[in-house]
Amino acid sequence: MGSSQSVLTDTSAANSYYDYIIVGAGAAGCVLANRLSEDPAVSVLLVEAGKSHVDELKTKIPMTFPQVFKTQIDWAYETTPQQNVSGRRFFWPRGKLLGGSTSINAMMYHHCAPSDFDEWTADAPGWSYAALRPYFRKAEKYAGHELHGDVDVSHRGNEGLWQTSHAPRLDVCNDCLQSCRNVGIPYSSDFNTPKGTLGCNHMTSFCDAKGHRSSAATAYLSPILASRPNLHIVTMTSTTRLIFSPLSSVPKVMGIEVARTPVAGKPPSEQRWIINARREVILSAGSINTPQLLMLSGIGPKDELDKLGIPLVKHLSAVGQNLSDHLMTGGISFRAAKPGTTLDYLSNPANTLLPLAQWLLTGGGVLTNMIGAGAAFVRSDDPGLPFESKASKGLETTDETSGKDAPDLELVWAPLAFLDHGFKTAPTGTEVFSLVATLLRPKSLGSLSLVSTDPFEKPRIDANYFAHQNDVNVLIKGVRLCLRIARSRPLFNRLNLRSDNTDKDDVFWLGDADPDKVTDDEIHEWLKKNVETLYHPIGTARMGSSSESSVVNPTLRVHGVDNLRIVDASILPYQLSGHTTAPVIAIAERASDIIKGEYTGTAAAKANYAF
Ligand SMILES: Cc1cc2nc3c(=O)[nH]c(=O)nc-3n(C[C@H](O)[C@H](O)[C@H](O)COP(=O)(O)OP(=O)(O)OC[C@H]3O[C@@H](n4cnc5c(N)ncnc54)[C@H](O)[C@@H]3O)c2cc1C
Missing domain, CATH: 3.50.50.60 (FAD/NAD(P)-binding domain)
Incomplete structure (x- = not known):
């Protein structure tokens, strides 16, 4: 050479x-x-x-990844107008630097469900979960955490190159986890084992021992x-x-x-x-x-x-x-009851100076929190979960999961407003706790085609979101589950929900809505205005x-x-x-x-x- x-x-x-x-x-x-x-x-x-x-400093700090969207290191794609989602065009960031999207993503580490891979074997022999499992472990170097002593490390890698660990978490996130359990979602000590991924917990992050992104x-x-x-x-x-x-x-x-x-x-x-x-x-x-x-x-x-x-x-x-692609509801915003509950203060650049200095000096501090701090993986047909509502006309859904122990919905919680990919912040004078429901197994499939022979012209991306009513129905169920979690203690005590909020354009309208009063159609209309990609095409x-x-x-x-x-x-x-x-x-x-x-x-x- x-x-x-x-x-x-x-x-x-x-x-x-x-x-x-x-x-x-x-x-x-x-x-x-x-x-x-x-x-x-x-x-x-x-x-x-x-x-x-x-x-690229902002790619290294766990909390700052949205700040690189639409910059030189983002391909910043856009879909065609989506006819079932109010004709909206969707922004699709993708990493354009060494590390690709792993340099700009949310750092949520997850193996997905074992049956996801087993279902490939019918048409792609050899690609079972059993075949991939050694490679999940080969890749990973997992650092345990005192708050996660219940992780069975024999299922995780400890000699790989890719570093994973657990992030700090706010009290409101601990309370959200407890509220998930209180509505009936089982606790999972680790989403990443052969027993599957159903359940709720804080997420594992791909963060190294110095508090930097491990891309x-x-x-x-x-x-x-x-x-x-x-x-x-x-x-x-x-x-x-x-x-x-x-x-x-x-x-x-x-x-x-x-x-x-x-x-x-x-x-x-x-x-x-x-x-x-x-x-x-x-x-x-x-x-x-x-x-x-x-x-x-x-x-x-x-x-x-x-x-x-x-x-x-x-x-x-x-x-x-x-x-x-994974379509998510967009942040369902809940007003915090007291100042100091969430991390929204970081949206003011002046408030980031001290945390930045701390991160630069020690690799620690609030900037190592995860935006997608925790998650609940559930099945929309789980009879043990409170999906039903007096206000619902009854939502028919089919089982699109990869197996009986696999989810079709993921609820993610974030200790701040996550609106328009982070381009919008919490309304002045408020703090926001966000819950997001994600459609994990969409029936709607899209396509991609060339616009011209110019390699530098972006292709036409038609995500074809919400082409199937099943996708809408599963996501409406996910919204109601989020609303019930927010109304369950101890999370409920940290929120200020206003049942008299009738302004459907208000950021807090859906979070304030009573799951037994808000109709399927009202949720569907809200979804059409607010759904976004979870960045997984x-x-x-x-x-x-x-x-x-x-x-x-x-x-x-x-x-x-x-x-x-x-x-x-x-x-x-x-x-x-x-x-x-x-x-x-x-x-x-x-x-x-x-x-x-x-x-x-x-x-x-x-x-x-x-x-
Ligand atoms: C904002 C965001 C948040 C996400 N959050 C998470 C998360 O929390 N957890 C998770 O597990 N996944 C997350 N993902 C998804 C995950 O990052 C991707 O699924 C994964 O990186 C895909 O890997 P890939 O190798 O297919 O493509 P990429 O990682 O996107 O890499 C493709 C690379 O190819 C380069 N490239 C493209 N075209 C050319 C060309 N013509 N010539 C030369 N180079 C080219 C690109 O610049 C890029 O570096 C997120 C993605 C995004 C964008």
Whole structure:
């Protein structure tokens, strides 16, 4: 290799050939870059459209991630107007820097439900929970916590690169947990064990011992930057298309075309470079950019490519389809009874100076709290929970869970206002405790398509939210459960609920509403104005056995295309019932063994992916 520095800020400094080229340094790409470059005999290039994470202070402090939305390190996507949600366009942030979305996310660590993975095995043999479980543990370095002595650490990893721990919590969060239990939600000592994820507790955070975010970049790249001359990471470099061999009868990827990533205010450069892969190219550009790149390269639905005059390389109708996202209610805001209950004071920049100084000096203090502080994973058909209401006309819901021990609703609590992704703060003079209900297993599926052949033009994203009444009904049930939790002691004692609030435009209107008086239609109308993404789009290059209904096979190779694999959230065949980072990291850990096994043929590696 020409350079001994792993991180190349100059695109032209990259070599012409590498054994592996990985596109996208997010959750999956960072894992692959680390694991594949463990073999000093192979060369690896990791290509990232964004910049380095190293100087991005707000990505390191657990509480400040919303402050990077719509900045240079956010792709800041937007959906098409959503016809079932008042025609609203939805803002979809995605990380555009080393670490990808793991550098800007809410740091909620979660394995999801074991049956989420077992349901894949029907069409993707080998991808069971049992197969992934060792990789969840391989990835993690869990630091216990005195308040979580009931975690059975034998289920958790302690030698991995990715650091997890527990955040401090406010009294109001402890009370919310108790109120969840008081309405009938069982306490779970740990959401991340084979027994499943139903129950309530404070969340585990991916935070390191210094109080800093442990992203895929800090975990998997930072420790090896000086010690892996066989790994190059090139930043501010966008992959614009795949390059195919002109000699092969079957489409065969030879490499990639790249360009400098355009910077706002400057004209984009026309210059392009070609970088070749001796073994293969692995797309890890995430659920939006991976299908976009496939289609720009001629892999996708023929009719879509024809519309833009893109020469067809391989017709795969599932590219860009099967888009599934977690829709959440938006913050249901409850007025705190007394000042000093929540962290809303941090929205005043003057109030952050001392906490920032404390965090910089010690890595501790209020800035290490989690915004998504705790959660309850429940089933909307659980007869033991108070979903019913005198005001409801009776909500029919079908079981969309992945198994009898898996949830279809997650309630998250936050010790501050979480309105419009954090762009709006608590009304002056108030403090807000927020509860959010999330639809974990939506029936509504969306799609993604190209607008033009320009790689820098954002694709058209149609989330197709609320296309199924079932999704609406499950979320209405979730809202009522949140209202009942807020009316249950001890949380109730910390809130000031005003039953005379009739102003439906008031931030507190739904929180104030009596679950036995507010109607299904009123909640539905509120949802149409307030639902938001929980930032988990998946499925746009789904894994499966058939090229008619999927994009990659169970070894994550693209159907009918040689030397091309996909490893990121786009390969998930179905939506997970929880948070997506830990599963994507476990998938990438396993994919690394699959890839190594294919090239080295070692028995140990092969055993890991015996299908
Ligand atoms: C605001 C937010 C909050 C979230 N909160 C949580 C949470 O609390 N817990 C949780 O588990 N999950 C959370 N998630 C989801 C989680 O972060 C993602 O599911 C996960 O990071 C997906 O991993 P990925 O590898 O598929 O993509 P990403 O991590 O998004 O990485 C893709 C990478 O590819 C790069 N890239 C894209 N196109 C190109 C190109 N053409 N050339 C070169 N590079 C390219 C991108 O810049 C990016 O670095 C959140 C996500 C967001 C955005």
